[in-house]
Amino acid sequence: xxxxxxxxxxxxxxxxxxxxxxxxxxxxxxxxxxxxxxxxxxxxxxxxxxxxxxxxxxxxxxxxxxxxxxxxxxxxxxxxxxxxxxxxxxxxxxxxxxxxxxxxxxxxxxxxxxxxxxxxxxxxxxxxxxxxxxxxxxxxxxxxxxxxxxxxxxxxxxxxxxxxxxx
Numbered sequence: 269x270x271x272x273x274x275x276x277x278x279x280x281x282x283x284x285x286x287x288x289x290x291x292x293x294x295x296x297x298x299x300x301x302x303x304x305x306x307x308x309x310x311x312x313x314x315x316x317x318x319x320x321x322x323x324x325x326x327x328x329x330x331x332x333x334x335x336x337x338x339x340x341x342x343x344x345x346x347x348x349x350x351x352x353x354x355x356x357x358x359x360x361x362x363x364x365x366x367x368x369x370x371x372x373x374x375x376x377x378x379x380x381x382x383x384x385x386x387x388x389x390x391x392x393x394x395x396x397x398x399x400x401x402x403x404x405x406x407x408x409x410x411x412x413x414x415x416x417x418x419x420x421x422x423x424x425x426x427x428x429x430x431x432x433x434x435x
Contacts, residue, residue: 297331297332297334300338303340304341304344305343306346306347307343308347310422313345313348314422316341317424323341324341325342326338328391328392328396330392330396345364350363351363351367351372354379360417361376361381365394367393368392368393369383369387369391369392373386384415385409385410385411387404394412398413
């Protein structure tokens with residue numbers, strides 16, 4: 269019974285989701301989305317990472333090819349998109365990785381803040397711009413990851429790792 273329970277829990281955690289015809293931003297590429305997971309909390313991200321033998325990150329789908337596609341398990345931070353806090357003393361904002369520039373910029377403006385540089389595309393995830401050092405706009409502006417002072421991520425073992433950037 270114990271062995272069956274472990275096998276069953278792995279199966280349930282990585283069960284097939286209904287197909288929704290997920291496409292890239294230009295709608296000219298369709299993804300093989302049999303197992304796409306949309307966590308809303310860090311704990312859910314950790315659980316998915318721990319339970320799936322193979323997992324590929326699916327970003328905001330700003331891709332012109334199938335590099336982000338997988339017939340195995342995929343994880344999307346689409347619903348992991350909140351502003352966690354605004355620290356006016358430290359002049360920092362903490363956000364979840366799935367927040368888009370088009371969602372963060374208005375929030376910052378409403379609170380009297382702005383970023384030094386913006387992505388030219390409002391629909392891309394902050395985490396993708398950070399991870400790929402997306403350039404943003406302006407020759408004399410640092411890439412978008414230069415605005416990051418700290419980050420945390422879930423590693424392949426499902427552990428939460430915190431890191432502070434060098435200033």
